Amino acid sequence: MRRRVKVYFLLLLMMSILSGCLLVDRSTTLISSQDKKEIQSEAKKLVEDFFIYNQYDPESDYTLDIEKLVGLSDSDKGLFDPDKGDLEEVLTIKEMHGGSDTKRFNKLREELKEQATIFERQRDGYRLVFEDEEGNRSYSFRFLDNGDYFSRSAIFDIDFVVYEEVEGEMKDTDNGIITFELINTYRGWKIDHLTIDYQEPGTITIRN
Numbered sequence: 001m002r003r004r005v006k007v008y009f010l011l012l013l014m015m016s017i018l019s020g021c022l023l024v025d026r027s028t029t030l031i032s033s034q035d036k037k038e039i040q041s042e043a044k045k046l047v048e049d050f051f052i053y054n055q056y057d058p059e060s061d062y063t064l065d066i067e068k069l070v071g072l073s074d075s076d077k078g079l080f081d082p083d084k085g086d087l088e089e090v091l092t093i094k095e096m097h098g099g100s101d102t103k104r105f106n107k108l109r110e111e112l113k114e115q116a117t118i119f120e121r122q123r124d125g126y127r128l129v130f131e132d133e134e135g136n137r138s139y140s141f142r143f144l145d146n147g148d149y150f151s152r153s154a155i156f157d158i159d160f161v162v163y164e165e166v167e168g169e170m171k172d173t174d175n176g177i178i179t180f181e182l183i184n185t186y187r188g189w190k191i192d193h194l195t196i197d198y199q200e201p202g203t204i205t206i207r208n
C-alpha cells in the first residue's frame with residue numbers, strides 16, 4: 001500500500017506562540033484599517049508561497065522547495081522567522097482521530113529532507129498539489145478577515161485540500177485547516193508557528 005504522504009505545511013497552522021529570541025507582540029494595540037489591509041496582503045503572499053513550495057510536481061519550477069520553505073543554507077531566505085532556534089517548536093500537527101505531534105525547527109528540516117527523498121522515489125506521473133482537476137487552487141482565504149492582526153503579529157486560518165495524482169488519476173487525499181501565526185521581523189512577515197488540523201475526508205469544501 002502506498003505510503004501516506006504527510007504534507008508539512010508547516011507549514012504548517014495554529015496554537016500558542018512560544019517565546020523565542022523575539023517575543024510576539026500580544027498587545028491589544030489597535031491598528032488602522034489600512035494597516036490591516038497591508039498585513040493581510042503580505043499574509044496572502046506568504047500563504048501562496050507556502051503552498052507552492054510544499055507541492056510536488058516534477059513539471060513545476062517550484063517542487064518541494066525546502067530552501068525557500070525553511071532556509072536550509074540561509075534562514076533569511078525561508079518563510080519562517082530567521083531568529084528561530086533549532087530547538088524551538090514551529091509546527092503542531094493534529095490528527096483526525098485525536099492526538100497531536102509538535103515539531104522543533106531542526107526536526108522539521110530533517111523530515112522535509114526525508115520527504116523530498118520519498119517524493120523522488122515515486123513512480124512517474126505522481127504529483128501532490130494544491131489545486132483541483134481544473135487547476136483551481138485548493139485552499140482559500142475565506143477566514144482571513146476573521147484573524148487577529150497587530151503591528152508585530154498576526155493569526156489567521158486557511159482551509160485546504162490536498163490532491164494527489166497517480167498515472168493521470170487525481171484524488172483529494174487530505175483536508176483540514178492550517179493556523180498561521182506570523183511575526184513581523186526585520187526581514188518582513190515570517191511564520192512563527194503553524195498548526196495543521198486534519199479533518200475527516202470530504203469535510204472541507206473550497207470556494208474561491
